[in-house]
Amino acid sequence: MGDVIIQVEELSKAFQLGTIGTGSLSQDINRWWATSVLKKEDPFYSPHSAGKTGSSKNHKTFWALQDLTFDIKQGEVWGIIGNNGAGKSTLLKIISRIVKPTKGVVRGNGKISSLLEVGTGFNQELSGRENIFLSGYILGMTKREIKAKFDEIVDFSGIEKFLDTPVKRYSSGMYVRLAFAVAAHLEPDILIIDEVLAVGDAEFQKKCLGKVKDVSQSEGRTILFVSHSMQAVSNLCDHALWLQKGRLMETGPASTVINNYIKGIRKFQLHHTWDNMVEAPGNEIIRFKSVRLIPQFNDLDSPLDIRVPLTVKFQFWNLGGEQNLSVGLHLFSYGGDCIFDIPSPSVPCQKGLVEGECTIPGNFLNDGSYYMSLIVVKDTSVNLFYYEECLSFEIDDYRGDIKWFGKWMGAVRPTFPFHIGQKELVTQA
Amino acid sequence: MINSTPKNDWEWEITAKTKWGMDFKELWYYRHLASSLVRKDFLLNYQQTILGPIWLLLQPLLTLLTYILVFNKLIGVSTGALPPVLFYLSGIVIWNFFHDTFIGTSFIFRENAQIFNKVYFPRLIIPFSQLGTQMFRFAIQFAMLAAMMAYYVIFKDYTLPFNYLTFTLPFVILLVGLTGLAMGLIFSVITAKYRDMVHLVSFGVRLLMFFTPVLYPVDYVPEKVRWIVQFNPLTSFFELFRLALLGEGTTTAWSLGYSVGLSLLLLGCSLLFFNKQGDKLIDVV
Numbered sequence: 209m210g211d212v213i214i215q216v217e218e219l220s221k222a223f224q225l226g227t228i229g230t231g232s233l234s235q236d237i238n239r240w241w242a243t244s245v246l247k248k249e250d251p252f253y254s255p256h257s258a259g260k261t262g263s264s265k266n267h268k269t270f271w272a273l274q275d276l277t278f279d280i281k282q283g284e285v286w287g288i289i290g291n292n293g294a295g296k297s298t299l300l301k302i303i304s305r306i307v308k309p310t311k312g313v314v315r316g317n318g319k320i321s322s323l324l325e326v327g328t329g330f331n332q333e334l335s336g337r338e339n340i341f342l343s344g345y346i347l348g349m350t351k352r353e354i355k356a357k358f359d360e361i362v363d364f365s366g367i368e369k370f371l372d373t374p375v376k377r378y379s380s381g382m383y384v385r386l387a388f389a390v391a392a393h394l395e396p397d398i399l400i401i402d403e404v405l406a407v408g409d410a411e412f413q414k415k416c417l418g419k420v421k422d423v424s425q426s427e428g429r430t431i432l433f434v435s436h437s438m439q440a441v442s443n444l445c446d447h448a449l450w451l452q453k454g455r456l457m458e459t460g461p462a463s464t465v466i467n468n469y470i471k472g473i474r475k476f477q478l479h480h481t482w483d484n485m486v487e488a489p490g491n492e493i494i495r496f497k498s499v500r501l502i503p504q505f506n507d508l509d510s511p512l513d514i515r516v517p518l519t520v521k522f523q524f525w526n527l528g529g530e531q532n533l534s535v536g537l538h539l540f541s542y543g544g545d546c547i548f549d550i551p552s553p554s555v556p557c558q559k560g561l562v563e564g565e566c567t568i569p570g571n572f573l574n575d576g577s578y579y580m581s582l583i584v585v586k587d588t589s590v591n592l593f594y595y596e597e598c599l600s601f602e603i604d605d606y607r608g609d610i611k612w613f614g615k616w617m618g619a620v621r622p623t624f625p626f627h628i629g630q631k632e633l634v635t636q637a
Numbered sequence: 638m639i640n641s642t643p644k645n646d647w648e649w650e651i652t653a654k655t656k657w658g659m660d661f662k663e664l665w666y667y668r669h670l671a672s673s674l675v676r677k678d679f680l681l682n683y684q685q686t687i688l689g690p691i692w693l694l695l696q697p698l699l700t701l702l703t704y705i706l707v708f709n710k711l712i713g714v715s716t717g718a719l720p721p722v723l724f725y726l727s728g729i730v731i732w733n734f735f736h737d738t739f740i741g742t743s744f745i746f747r748e749n750a751q752i753f754n755k756v757y758f759p760r761l762i763i764p765f766s767q768l769g770t771q772m773f774r775f776a777i778q779f780a781m782l783a784a785m786m787a788y789y790v791i792f793k794d795y796t797l798p799f800n801y802l803t804f805t806l807p808f809v810i811l812l813v814g815l816t817g818l819a820m821g822l823i824f825s826v827i828t829a830k831y832r833d834m835v836h837l838v839s840f841g842v843r844l845l846m847f848f849t850p851v852l853y854p855v856d857y858v859p860e861k862v863r864w865i866v867q868f869n870p871l872t873s874f875f876e877l878f879r880l881a882l883l884g885e886g887t888t889t890a891w892s893l894g895y896s897v898g899l900s901l902l903l904l905g906c907s908l909l910f911f912n913k914q915g916d917k918l919i920d921v922v
Contacts, residue, residue, distance in 0.1 A: 308653060338677070346670060
């Protein structure tokens with residue numbers, strides 16, 4: 209481990225919501241004329257509210273990142289963790305030079321390659337061979353590098369037979385394999401990866417993770433890795449960086465940061481209620497009024513453990529008029545793996561309040577932390593609103609008279625009928 | 638390395654500001670990307686087509702036929718001392734080069750937003766490869782023009798000029814391409830910001846054609862309004878192109894100097910503008 213290879217100093221990024229341009233030249237000229245020449249108020253963001261609320265309220269500025277400062281040393285593998293919208297991708301994009309920061313500096317040494325998606329620069333019409341070159345160049349490889357690695361890339365992807373077939377005729381698995389194979393043979397000093405490993409089949413994912421691990425261990429390369437999967441991060445990374453709402457919460461050894469992150473987001477939300485429709489989560493068609501998780505205790509003193517059935521009750525306003533609606537319930541473990549996805553039947557709904565409930569039986573989920581998302585679907589096919597992470601909760605362990613205290617494996621712990629008994633006795637000779 | 642790098646000695650730095658000026662070393666590093674994109678354009682245009690590259694020749698030929706019918710036979714626009722076929726075809730070929738370069742670069746940010754959002758490379762590579770593609774297409778169409786000229790020389794006793802002006806041809810062609818590139822670069826930024834400008838681009842370039850001596854020689858324009866046509870920097874390039882190639886065309890050193898100066902100035906400004914705006918546009922597109 210050696211020198212600092214990336215230095216980030218007071219990095220901030222603001223997005224102007226809707227104020228960068230109105231999207232039409234005549235309006236922009238109009239606006240420029242009004243604000244810059246006549247010194248009047250912006251005609252397109254008229255402050256209908258109290259006149260002195262200041263520009264910060266009218267010009268909605270969204271700070272995707274605020275004042276990040278950290279150093280990354282050569283050869284370190286960093287995991288970047290945080291909730292959705294914490295600014296992880298923005299950070300990667302700034303370091304990759306795709307997006308400009310609003311304030312602050314990133315300095316560094318060496319060549320950077322970033323894999324923010326699988327198959328950047330691939331063209332559907334071209335053959336696999338052409339695409340290896342095209343994508344390689346776009347990712348910053350030189351002609352010599354690609355030629356030297358060509359056979360290795362083809363080997364890794366396992367598509368020799370289809371090298372001269374247009375990639376549009378590939379199966380999606382083949383496509384992903386080829387795309388990753390090109391990316392995996394990049395030789396930058398700093399490699400930036402954004403959850404690209406979340407595609408492909410399990411076996412291929414394993415291969416990819418293995419490749420990343422190889423690269424980081426044997427070749428001393430610096431890697432920045434964003435993932436929702438805590439397992440992948442703790443597996444691959446020795447350092448972690450935790451972002452929350454654009455702010456740096458913690459940096460340090462991966463295991464410590466991951467632990468604190470999981471503890472930190474365990475502010476369990478068992479119910480949400482909104483009386484004011486404007487503030488409620490949703491859009492112009494669907495707005496949620498309430499979501500509640502009600503444990504069906506036998507007596508009130510008992511803990512929320514694996515035996516307790518859980519009822520989810522929710523209400524939402526249907527603002528879209530008469531339509532067939534169904535609701536899907538997605539349950540996730542804190543690692544981000546989906547445990548199940550159950551849809552409700554689709555029923556005709558009128559404009560107004562709609563309610564529903566679903567019960568997860570007791571003795572089904574394993575102990576651990578979970579979060580849940582609700583999706584409202586029209587005609588069982590059109591997604592109207594996805595309410596992500598609306599509830600989160602923790603289920604305690606209960607083992608009865610089992611005298612073993614190790615971590616119980618598995619995502620679920622159902623009690624299926626299970627029988628063992630004495631079949632016959634060994635008779636003493 | 639034994640000593641740690643001093644604080645101010647970094648290979649690269651990312652800040653809020655974009656520096657004016659260009660990084661030629663980086664552009665050179667990505668040269669293979671540019672050539673690969675030219676290759677891609679070519680493969681894409683002619684894979685799975687019946688006539689393939691013949692389209693490249695068919696389009697100017699059909700245009701030529703229309704121009705001869707409408708402007709020469711019907712309206713009777715003079716083509717000077719030149720045979721109409723050579724006059725129009727030379728105009729069409731060089732105009733196509735300008736037009737396609739301009740249109741091809743005008744929508745770069747809109748069309749490549751997806752890639753620009755996912756990977757970094759010098760954005761100028763895309764317009765440069767576009768210019769390369771168009772040069773290639775021009776070369777093919779020019780070859781057809783040359784064949785047509787050869788036909789006239791052999792069968793119609795037409796004599797071609799060959800003098801010092803012939804050597805200006807490559808420069809004229811390059812300047813026309815660079816003017817198209819420069820205008821395209823500026824409009825690529827504008828169309829990314831303002832969706833309504835798309836109409837202006839396609840409509841404006843059509844109007845521009847009438848202010849460029851494609852269909853008529855500059856001599857044919859009445860003296861009083863000739864300045865309007867000569868205000869267009871392309872005019873003297875087109876005239877010089879015909880003069881050098883076919884021996885007919887009117888241009889003066891002054892107007893040529895004006896055209897060269899203006900198009901190089903335009904090119905310089907557009908490159909800086911594109912570079913400077915390019916980083917910010919990612920937030921918008």
